[in-house]
Amino acid sequence: MSAAASPTQPATSKRIAFNQPTRVGSELHYMSVVMDSSQLSGGGSFTCGVQTLLEHELNVKKVLLTTSCTAALEMSAVLLKIKPEDEVIVPAFSFVSVANAFVLRGAKIVFADIRRDTLNIDEARLEQHINERTKAIVVMHYAGISCEMDKIVEIAARYSLPLVEDNAHGLFAKYKGKPLGTFGCMAAQSFHQTKNFTCGEGGALLINDSDYLDRAEIIWEKGTNRLRFLRGQVEKYSWVDLGSSYLPADLLAAFLLAQLERRNEITGRRRAVWNYYAENLHDWAADNYVALPTVPQYAENPYHLFYLILPGPAIRNRLIEHLAQRGIQTAFHYQPLHLSKMGRSFGGHEGTCPVCEEASECLLRLPFYTSLDEEAQARIVTELKRFTF
DSSP states (O other), X not given: OOOOOBTTBOTXXXXXXXXXXXXXXXXXXXXXXXHTSSOOSTTSHHHHHHHHHHHHHHTOSEEEEESOHHHHHHHXXXXXXXXXXXXXXXXXXXXXXXXXXXXXXXXXXXXXXXXXXXXXXXXXXXXXXXXXXXXXXXXXXXXXXXXXXXXXXXXXXXXXXXXXXXXXXXXXXXXXXXXXXXXXXXXXXXXXXXXXXXXBSOEEEEEOOGGGHHHHHHHHBTTXXXXXXXXTSSSSOOBOSOOOBXXXXXXXXXXXXXXXXXXXXXXHHHHHHHHHHHHHHHHHHHHTTOBOOOOOTTEEOOOOOOEEEOSSHHHHXXXXXXXHTTTBOOBOOOOOGGGSHHXXXXXXXXXXXXXXXXXXXXXXXXXXXXXXXXXXXXXXXHXXXXXXX
């Protein structure tokens, strides 16, 4: 249903969606190849093609496609042998999966606050959360802008703690020239329809530590040594460890491979969208005390999303309504994990992570997708500038 017309927006104007998946190349052709083959299930040639491409481009030891980023995070928790009463440090400003994956293994979640500039975990306050029960640190690269990885890696190494990267937003982004997802022992990627590269629903586990390679394949294959059987290393395969059904269908991998093959084109188109917002909103933002995304010198932007931090929650909510009335769909983002019903059960409460709490109340995401054209963006910018603070 289209939004109601307003005095400033003609009734004939098209609604601008917040997100729109974009087909860019050989998606349908590759899917038809799978449909004509005898391999629709996971582990086929397109699955292998995606994994090989990512291993080569990111220089990681092993990539395993999964049904979601959530599944990849759950695999990491199993691989790290997380058990009840272990503590896992996660950013309070993140998607629920970053906590759930470890809670499912019985872990206690410890919520860390974020930086004001990048909205990433605050490395300066990370160490205060570490004790003898801490078993892992999980970081998330918000909007694909890198965390301060030198300091975080140094802290993890000093305490001999495994580091897991939630890189759902940052595929092909970099920190000081090195790809995100290659700093921790493991990293999780997302190919949900809202991401730069998509197959609707999907993810991947990146493994950088050789110690986890063999067991990861077993967990990935429902706890069996099936892959060793297929390679002729055992005479028959059986149940040997924990595991689940984490492989996506090759049909999805076919769609994803077509997207990844056009990664430079997709990134270029998204760069243009991001830069248009940044250039055309710079003065308006400064005049109205609105913060735009910060990209530190050490970070290479993957152009995943564009957000505004408004001066207060009431203004943010009025702006959402203002744009909605003019046919422009926007969205806020993560609600503080520590203030959720589950988060409070782990000791979270108001004031625990004050920067996260403030950012969550004031953040507004603008429409952002690969096929968003300049005409639509111009309309969005015009309506932003018509808003009365």
